[in-house]
Amino acid sequence: MADVRAGAFGPRERYRPARPESWREIEDWAGLELPRDYKQFVDDYGDAIVFGHLFIAHPEGIDPLLKVMQEERQTFLADVEGEFDKAPGESSGLGRLLPWAYHNFNGDICLLVPPSTDKRDWNVAISFRQCPEVQIFPGGVIDFLHALVRREVPRGWPHVGFEWVSAEGSPLI
Numbered sequence: 001m002a003d004v005r006a007g008a009f010g011p012r013e014r015y016r017p018a019r020p021e022s023w024r025e026i027e028d029w030a031g032l033e034l035p036r037d038y039k040q041f042v043d044d045y046g047d048a049i050v051f052g053h054l055f056i057a058h059p060e061g062i063d064p065l066l067k068v069m070q071e072e073r074q075t076f077l078a079d080v081e082g083e084f085d086k087a088p089g090e091s092s093g094l095g096r097l098l099p100w101a102y103h104n105f106n107g108d109i110c111l112l113v114p115p116s117t118d119k120r121d122w123n124v125a126i127s128f129r130q131c132p133e134v135q136i137f138p139g140g141v142i143d144f145l146h147a148l149v150r151r152e153v154p155r156g157w158p159h160v161g162f163e164w165v166s167a168e169g170s171p172l173i
């Protein structure tokens with residue numbers, strides 16, 4: 001597992017991780033065990049805007065992660081009949097993708113792509129709102145964030161370095 005604080009991110013900004021039962025509620029809803037490095041990043045930096053426009057929800061933040069996942073998933077799957085009625089772990093195709101962040105500049109949704117049965121690694125996908133396309137980026141959340149630090153950004157995203165700003169009104173302060 002990559003250390004999420006390695007290099008560009010610096011010391012963690014949150015000093016109280018989410019309670020295990022908060023993560024368990026999310027994983028029970030999803031029907032999937034989330035990647036540890038993603039959960040560590042959210043515990044350390046969540047309920048904030050990073051890279052100037054990427055909102056990272058926290059399970060106990062101002063806009064709780066479970067609520068964000070459910071709402072963004074419904075938006076993402078609006079045109080995929082019947083898929084949002086199932087848990088991601090029980091779905092197939094696009095229904096398996098799980099929102100983990102959104103871009104508050106252009107509305108793009110960041111998604112976790114669960115491993116297939118023959119692979120163990122998670123990937124990241126972006127659902128572009130401005131055009132109906134989903135692009136998959138190899139590697140997990142930390143790999144994706146490190147690529148953003150290297151200015152390897154999805155099309156239409158501004159080129160900025162790592163910035164961290166707490167979500168306004170965050171109860172995690």
